[in-house]
Amino acid sequence: MKFGxxxxxxxxRADSLHDSYGYRDFIDYVLAAEKIGFExxxxxxxxxxxxxxxxxxxxxxxxxAARTTRIRLGTGVVVLPWHNPVLLAEQVATLxxxxxxxxxxxxxxxxxxxxxxxxxxxxxxxxxxxxxxxDVLLKSWASDARFTHSGKRWQYKDIMVEPAPIQRPHxxxxxxxxxxxxxxxxxxxxxxxxxxQLANIDQVRERVGAYLDGxxxxxxxxxxxxxxxxxxxxxxxxxxxxxxxxxxxxxxxxRIGAIAYRPPGAAPQGHDDIDLAGxxxxxMGTPQEIVDxxxxxxxxxxxxxxxxxASITPESVQQFAEEILPHVKNAGPAFDSVPALQAVxx
Amino acid sequence: MKFGxxxxxxxxRADSLHDSYGYRDFIDYVLAAEKIGFExxxxxxxxxxxxxxxxxxxxxxxxxAARTTRIRLGTGVVVLPWHNPVLLAEQVATLxxxxxxxxxxxxxxxxxxxxxxxxxxxxxxxxxxxxxxxDVLLKSWASDARFTHSGKRWQYKDIMVEPAPIQRPHxxxxxxxxxxxxxxxxxxxxxxxxxxQLANIDQVRERVGAYLDGxxxxxxxxxxxxxxxxxxxxxxxxxxxxxxxxxxxxxxxxRIGAIAYRPPGAAPQGHDDIDLAGxxxxxMGTPQEIVDxxxxxxxxxxxxxxxxxASITPESVQQFAEEILPHVKNAGPAFDSVPALQAVxx
Numbered sequence: 001m002k003f004g005x006x007x008x009x010x011x012x013r014a015d016s017l018h019d020s021y022g023y024r025d026f027i028d029y030v031l032a033a034e035k036i037g038f039e040x041x042x043x044x045x046x047x048x049x050x051x052x053x054x055x056x057x058x059x060x061x062x063x064x065a066a067r068t069t070r071i072r073l074g075t076g077v078v079v080l081p082w083h084n085p086v087l088l089a090e091q092v093a094t095l096x097x098x099x100x101x102x103x104x105x106x107x108x109x110x111x112x113x114x115x116x117x118x119x120x121x122x123x124x125x126x127x128x129x130x131x132x133x134x135d136v137l138l139k140s141w142a143s144d145a146r147f148t149h150s151g152k153r154w155q156y157k158d159i160m161v162e163p164a165p166i167q168r169p170h171x172x173x174x175x176x177x178x179x180x181x182x183x184x185x186x187x188x189x190x191x192x193x194x195x196x197q198l199a200n201i202d203q204v205r206e207r208v209g210a211y212l213d214g215x216x217x218x219x220x221x222x223x224x225x226x227x228x229x230x231x232x233x234x235x236x237x238x239x240x241x242x243x244x245x246x247x248x249x250x251x252x253x254x255r256i257g258a259i260a261y262r263p264p265g266a267a268p269q270g271h272d273d274i275d276l277a278g279x280x281x282x283x284m285g286t287p288q289e290i291v292d293x294x295x296x297x298x299x300x301x302x303x304x305x306x307x308x309x310a311s312i313t314p315e316s317v318q319q320f321a322e323e324i325l326p327h328v329k330n331a332g333p334a335f336d337s338v339p340a341l342q343a344v345x346x
Numbered sequence: 347m348k349f350g351x352x353x354x355x356x357x358x359r360a361d362s363l364h365d366s367y368g369y370r371d372f373i374d375y376v377l378a379a380e381k382i383g384f385e386x387x388x389x390x391x392x393x394x395x396x397x398x399x400x401x402x403x404x405x406x407x408x409x410x411a412a413r414t415t416r417i418r419l420g421t422g423v424v425v426l427p428w429h430n431p432v433l434l435a436e437q438v439a440t441l442x443x444x445x446x447x448x449x450x451x452x453x454x455x456x457x458x459x460x461x462x463x464x465x466x467x468x469x470x471x472x473x474x475x476x477x478x479x480x481d482v483l484l485k486s487w488a489s490d491a492r493f494t495h496s497g498k499r500w501q502y503k504d505i506m507v508e509p510a511p512i513q514r515p516h517x518x519x520x521x522x523x524x525x526x527x528x529x530x531x532x533x534x535x536x537x538x539x540x541x542x543q544l545a546n547i548d549q550v551r552e553r554v555g556a557y558l559d560g561x562x563x564x565x566x567x568x569x570x571x572x573x574x575x576x577x578x579x580x581x582x583x584x585x586x587x588x589x590x591x592x593x594x595x596x597x598x599x600x601r602i603g604a605i606a607y608r609p610p611g612a613a614p615q616g617h618d619d620i621d622l623a624g625x626x627x628x629x630m631g632t633p634q635e636i637v638d639x640x641x642x643x644x645x646x647x648x649x650x651x652x653x654x655x656a657s658i659t660p661e662s663v664q665q666f667a668e669e670i671l672p673h674v675k676n677a678g679p680a681f682d683s684v685p686a687l688q689a690v691x692x
Contacts, residue, residue, distance in 0.1 A: 011443055011508065011509035012508055012509065012510075013490050013506065013508055013509065013510040023443055023444060047432070047436070047505070047507075048492075048504075048505040048506050048507065048508070049508070050492075050506050050508070052508050052509060053508070055433075055436040055440065055507075055508055055509070056433075056436045056437045056439075056440035056441075058405060059404060059405060059408040059437050059440045059441055059444070060408070060440065060444070062405040062406070062408035062409045063408045063409065063411055063412045063444045064412075065409055065412075066409045066410075066411075066412035066413050067412050082430070082433065083430070083433070084428070084429070084430060086393070087401075087402075087428065087429070090393070090401040090402045091402045091405050093402075094401065094402035094405045094406065095402075095405055097357055097369055098369060098405070098406070098409045117503055117504075118502060118503055118504060118505045119502065120501035120502060120503055144359050146394075146396075155466035156464060156465065156466060157463055157464055157466055158394075158463075158464060159393070159394040159464045160359065160394050160396050161393075161394065161401075162357065162358055162359055162393075162394070162395070162396075162398050162399070162401055163357035163358065163359065163398060163401070164358075164359045
């Protein structure tokens with residue numbers, strides 16, 4: 001079982017946010033995660049939220065490449081329809097060179113109606129724009145000879161993209177999937193799979209299984225660490241903390257659910273009466289409850305859990321290392337000896 | 347008198363280049379430059395050269411933001427017509443936050459016919475594309491309220507660009523200029539000026555003077571450190587080294603001259619019989635000859651010299667610190683005590 005981080009730093013425009021505090025804090029969080037043996041991080045990319053969400057994930061990762069030595073540096077995800085494919089290929093390859101081949105490239109077609117509207121791109125074109133961009137990315141990384149691309153949105157003549165990534169022909173590609181067809185496609189291409197934080201344990205079991213079946217079909221090992229399962233985690237010590245965590249969970253459902261799952265063009269839904277009774281997707285509760293749920297996830301086939309911690313601090317990472325990790329079955333050799341708080345805080 | 351670095355790392359696709367050697371070496375060179383008190387670096391951005399020239403300058407600068415504490419992190423230049431203005435605004439602002447406000451943003455409209463052809467952008471549209479992109483950049487950095495842009499090339503609806511840069515409203519803007527009109531415009535907008543490495547000393551005197559006059563017109567101090575003067579530097583110890591340096595200089599004239607100065611669409615010129623007799627733009631010769639030329643530059647009004655060293659190594663920086671700097675008049679307080687080689691190499 002591997003663990004990673006899913007999320008992003010926040011720095012907004014408002015005066016209260018307007019210093020590097022959000023980034024500094026997030027950077028310390030990542031450094032702590034590397035120290036205790038986490039496998040990787042996956043940074044979001046969002047635009048124009050007004051909430052200071054990370055917009056330039058590849059720049060923050062380039063900075064982190066210099067501050068870390070081992071942890072893998074991922075995106076979760078880069079939204080291809082916003083990007084000039086060749087400039088993106090160069091940025092990813094440059095990051096791969098700077099980090100010594102530690103890039104995990106999550107890509108997606110975008111899901112937020114608000115972002116499509118803001119970029120003045122019809123959401124109906126998402127798939128077509130994604131496909132063309134991805135096609136150019138793959139050619140850019142793989143071609144040692146010059147090539148020409150004459151597409152619907154992008155044209156390049158006689159180009160050679162430099163540098164080449166360290167990982168050849170390109171860094172591992174990660175894609176979010178949920179439907180049987182989507183997962184079968186991702187496995188058939190030998191890409192890695194990201195599962196969202198709202199998928200419940202039955203869905204995790206089903207999706208991991210479908211993905212591993214797909215890998216087997218193309219002659220690849222059934223490697224569950226190639227599925228990154230996003231999970232929010234909130235350790236509570238009192239009943240009041242639990243109630244607060246449940247309220248926050250409802251907010252998450254409301255926000256992600258409303259943004260992600262409504263059909264393009266549909267009005268936002270309220271989700272005012274969200275019932276969390278059947279929600280076993282969050283890692284929420286006492287340390288023992290969380291350990292139990294991680295062990296259930298492991299039994300469901302999970303190999304790589306990507307945590308979004310309630311508090312983005314080194315102390316949260318340390319608390320996880322001290323109160324949860326020692327009790328997780330098969331936590332793996334990376335966690336054989338967990339450094340003490342002083343070492344992490346240093 | 348301030349000194350800086352102008353140039354870029356090289357990592358190509360070929361096996362011989364295909365490791366991080368070029369970047370690692372360049373990174374060590376920048377770290378040495380910071381240690382001996384250099385003011386800043388300006389990184390080039392080029393695409394598809396087949397020579398491994400740096401393509402993602404903002405990513406390498408993001409990495410360097412983590413490895414340095416004081417040196418300013420500049421571009422020389424970002425070619426605006428290639429970039430989605432909002433994504434670029436986000437990247438620059440993110441770098442400014444990560445570096446604690448150390449960005450010097452050089453921007454340009456592009457000058458290489460080959461690059462315009464490769465991006466399938468008519469060179470005749472360079473100015474128009476530059477102007478629209480720059481307009482969006484300025485709005486993106488300055489606007490704390492949402493705004494809409496309906497331009498010829500780019501459309502955005504109701505956006506707010508995050509994060510805001512640390513330097514408000516935006517990092518210092520640097521633009522290359524040579525003609526009287528160009529320099530007058532740059533000064534009138536309170537931007538900083540970049541002079542190219544082929545400008546001779548008479549041209550430097552004239553252009554610095556014109557820029558300072560322009561600053562004075564808008565009520566700003568006549569600050570010559572706001573003009574970055576690119577200079578190649580080659581310290582020679584023997585007659586054979588001098589001949590080699592002259593040959594390399596001819597190559598530079600051939601390459602930059604052919605690329606930059608021929609009219610769009612014209613065939614490359616040979617420049618086989620370049621006469622360097624009147625060329626006083628390079629810092630080439632013995633340490634004493636170079637000191638003399640820097641002092642002449644200083645008398646011509648130079649306040650900030652951006653060096654492109656013949657060898658991109660910490661040792662080159664150290665040689666400059668030991669053999670040149672102590673003899674330069676008004677080298678400034680940053681150089682009062684030059685650390686020993688061991689300190690720089692450490």
